[in-house]
Amino acid sequence: MKALYAKPKSLTDNIMIYCPGCGHGIIHRLIAELIDELKLREKTIGVAPVGCAVLAYDYWNFDVTEAAHGRAPAVATGLKRVLPDRFVFTYQGDGDLAAIGTAEIIHAAARGEKISVIFVNNGVYGMTKGQMAPTTIPGFKTTTSVEGRNPQVHGYPIRICELLATLDGVSFLERVAVDSIPGIIKTKSALRKAFNCQLEERGFSLVEVLASCPTNWKMTPEQAMKWIGQEMVKYFPLGVYKENSASLGK
Amino acid sequence: MNSVLLSGCEAAAEAAIAAGCRFYAGYPITPQNRFPEYMSVRLPQVGGVFIQAESELAAINMVFGAAAAGARALTSSSSPGISLKQEGISYLAGCELPAVIINMNRGGPGLGDVTPSQSDYFQSTRGGGHGDYRTIVLAPWSVQELYDFTYLAFDLADRYRNPVLILSDGMVAQIMEPVRLKNGVKKLPVKKWALTGCRGRKPNSIKSLFLTPGVLETHNWKLARKYELMEKREGRWETYVCEKMELVIVSFGICARIVKEAMEQARKEDIRVGLFRPLTLWPFPYKQLRSYLDKVEKVLVVELNLGQMLDDVRIAAGDKRRIFFYGRPGGGVPTPEEILREIKKK
Numbered sequence: 001m002k003a004l005y006a007k008p009k010s011l012t013d014n015i016m017i018y019c020p021g022c023g024h025g026i027i028h029r030l031i032a033e034l035i036d037e038l039k040l041r042e043k044t045i046g047v048a049p050v051g052c053a054v055l056a057y058d059y060w061n062f063d064v065t066e067a068a069h070g071r072a073p074a075v076a077t078g079l080k081r082v083l084p085d086r087f088v089f090t091y092q093g094d095g096d097l098a099a100i101g102t103a104e105i106i107h108a109a110a111r112g113e114k115i116s117v118i119f120v121n122n123g124v125y126g127m128t129k130g131q132m133a134p135t136t137i138p139g140f141k142t143t144t145s146v147e148g149r150n151p152q153v154h155g156y157p158i159r160i161c162e163l164l165a166t167l168d169g170v171s172f173l174e175r176v177a178v179d180s181i182p183g184i185i186k187t188k189s190a191l192r193k194a195f196n197c198q199l200e201e202r203g204f205s206l207v208e209v210l211a212s213c214p215t216n217w218k219m220t221p222e223q224a225m226k227w228i229g230q231e232m233v234k235y236f237p238l239g240v241y242k243e244n245s246a247s248l249g250k
Numbered sequence: 251m252n253s254v255l256l257s258g259c260e261a262a263a264e265a266a267i268a269a270g271c272r273f274y275a276g277y278p279i280t281p282q283n284r285f286p287e288y289m290s291v292r293l294p295q296v297g298g299v300f301i302q303a304e305s306e307l308a309a310i311n312m313v314f315g316a317a318a319a320g321a322r323a324l325t326s327s328s329s330p331g332i333s334l335k336q337e338g339i340s341y342l343a344g345c346e347l348p349a350v351i352i353n354m355n356r357g358g359p360g361l362g363d364v365t366p367s368q369s370d371y372f373q374s375t376r377g378g379g380h381g382d383y384r385t386i387v388l389a390p391w392s393v394q395e396l397y398d399f400t401y402l403a404f405d406l407a408d409r410y411r412n413p414v415l416i417l418s419d420g421m422v423a424q425i426m427e428p429v430r431l432k433n434g435v436k437k438l439p440v441k442k443w444a445l446t447g448c449r450g451r452k453p454n455s456i457k458s459l460f461l462t463p464g465v466l467e468t469h470n471w472k473l474a475r476k477y478e479l480m481e482k483r484e485g486r487w488e489t490y491v492c493e494k495m496e497l498v499i500v501s502f503g504i505c506a507r508i509v510k511e512a513m514e515q516a517r518k519e520d521i522r523v524g525l526f527r528p529l530t531l532w533p534f535p536y537k538q539l540r541s542y543l544d545k546v547e548k549v550l551v552v553e554l555n556l557g558q559m560l561d562d563v564r565i566a567a568g569d570k571r572r573i574f575f576y577g578r579p580g581g582g583v584p585t586p587e588e589i590l591r592e593i594k595k596k
């Protein structure tokens with residue numbers, strides 16, 4: 001009999017503790033599928049963030065380290081420079097990557113570190129219960145912007161892909177969304193491109209994934225998925241922001 | 251053995267390379283700029299990695315990554331930069347990763363100044379970062395000792411899977427002295443716990459987060475047993491005794507070296523004074539100091555700060571003896587004559 005569906009070897013049997021409708025579980029699985037497909041499991045080192053995905057090492061069945069909040073790109077830099085033939089990626093939320101770790105992500109990108117970054121943009125601080133994030137869109141209500149984000153008071157969101165696209169060290173940037181089946185398929189193909197970018201030593205790659213946090217958005221999973229496509233993409237347009245086919249050199 | 255003239259920063263860099271360190275990340279700060287400059291040339295020559303990081307925060311976390319990959323990794327800085335590294339040092343301790351951190355102490359608090367100081371004693375010996383952890387702290391008084399301690403620090407870090415600090419200062423960092431070099435290590439320890447890709451084994455993970463009730467406590471008790479072992483085995487000190495001592499001076503690092511000059515001068519004048527010099531500030535050699543102090547009535551603690559090691563000397567002494575303190579807290583070092591005057595006052 002032909003198996004049509006199986007759990008990727010790169011996922012453990014542990015039960016994920018993410019909320020129903022959360023984007024993290026989908027993205028974890030896509031990463032695991034790709035690592036299997038590209039036969040990378042035995043040479044992969046993942047760097048988990050501080051955020052809801054902090055327990056990622058319980059879910060991925062390959063080598064994983066924790067990193068202090070926001071420092072994953074620095075930790076990945078150390079790993080990759082010591083073991084240049086291993087596959088090294090970071091997995092980071094928007095508080096982790098675009099607030100406390102802004103310096104680390106910009107400089108890892110500027111140095112052209114040959115790592116892949118999976119940037120999960122859910123527009124809030126999930127783990128700490130829904131405070132405003134650097135990616136919270138104007139008007140959106142959070143526990144530290146209860147009337148809605150007011151740019152006059154709270155400033156404006158940061159668009160990471162657009163920001164990093166100006167840096168010469170960056171080879172691949174794409175923004176995708178896991179809000180629908182086509183979105184999930186698109187996300188997997190963006191991740192594949194980013195992973196290949198590292199495998200072909202073309203430089204720094206990052207995929208920004210717009211993802212749901214129904215719990216802190218105070219929505220049902222279905223509403224949350226719809227909201228991504230209807231509202232979030234207006235502020236964070238999907239698409240490829242950079243794609244260098246040439247190598248930056250070793 | 252061949253001897254070469256090196257500055258403190260260069261000597262520590264050479265010691266690290268001899269010890270098999272092939273990864274350095276750092277951020278410029280006076281008075282240890284020679285360190286990253288020298289490493290930027292030297293490490294690539296031996297196939298190592300040098301990274302000028304965007305901050306000390308990034309540098310220590312790069313070291314974290316390199317250590318997680320199993321490499322011998324080093325970072326250096328001076329006081330304000332070491333403050334930024336505390337987050338990373340706490341994570342290294344919690345995750346049980348070996349690494350070496352060198353502090354060329356300058357005056358503080360705040361931006362302070364760029365002259366030699368010992369004002370980071372509390373920060374180095376009392377944790378510095380958050381959480382219940384310990385780091386071995388070595389305090390050299392010469393370029394040779396900085397070389398030897400740096401070499402040793404990598405072995406200690408690997409032996410205990412723990413960060414090791416060297417608390418030096420802006421003076422030892424910059425003076426040039428002849429150094430006897432060691433032969434490089436031939437075989438580095440095997441690190442089965444390292445993250446190298448899970449070929450032929452179960453996946454490894456490195457973490458300091460233990461959310462299941464009771465697990466963190468078990469982890470911290472395990473760390474405690476390790477710290478106990480370090481306390482038992484790794485205390486180091488040096489003494490200069492004489493007959494019928496009336497006064498003992500306790501001092502460390504560059505300050506102790508100046509004290510020794512003063513002490514020799516005092517002895518010429520028939521003042522019976524001895525010196526106790528801790529080489530490790532943690533573990534602090536309480537017992538050894540105690541038995542030494544039992545020989546005298548009076549103790550003088552001399553430091554380049556407002557009296558930080560003084561606390562440890564008080565713990566060692568109990569409350570029996572009279573403990574005097576002489577400190578210079580503004581950056582900069584006293585002359586032997588100044589210290590001699592203090593000796594004569596007691």
Ligand SMILES: Cc1ncc(C[n+]2csc(CCOP(=O)(O)OP(=O)(O)O)c2C)c(N)n1
Nearest residue numbers: 050051052069093094095096124125126127
């Ligand atoms: C230095 C430090 N500051 C703050 C925190 C608390 N903290 C934990 S997770 C988090 C925010 C995570 O948000 P995000 O990165 O968006 O990830 P998400 O949980 O939404 O996936 C914060 C502020 C911490 N652990 N460490």
Ligand code: SF4
Nearest residue numbers: 018019022052126213
């Ligand atoms: S709080 Fe949000 S991001 Fe965190 S697990 Fe729940 S849904 Fe996911």
